[in-house]
């Protein structure tokens with residue numbers, strides 16, 4: 154059984170996508186109700202999920218399991234259970250060679 158990593162946020166978190174000549178910063182949101190605060194980010198193996206305060210569980214390919222694990226480790230180091238709203242959470246977007254269809258409507 155694979156370990157599960159969880160990051161609970163009081164404020165917002167950002168996807169950081171930086172590749173050659175390209176940089177974007179997009180707030181993580183629930184894909185059902187667009188909530189941007191109070192999200193819980195979980196990673197188990199390569200699978201990641203976003204759970205919003207209303208209980209919606211959605212997925213976003215930009216949320217990489219490695220990024221969740223990194224943030225979870227930093228949160229554990231900081232000794233907090235919920236990342237405070239004034240903290241900055243940056244989640245590096247995994248590199249993709251192809252553009253997925255649902256990427257288009259995000260831009």
Ligand SMILES: [Zn+2]
Pocket residue numbers: 183184185186187188205206207208209
């Ligand atoms: Zn929601």
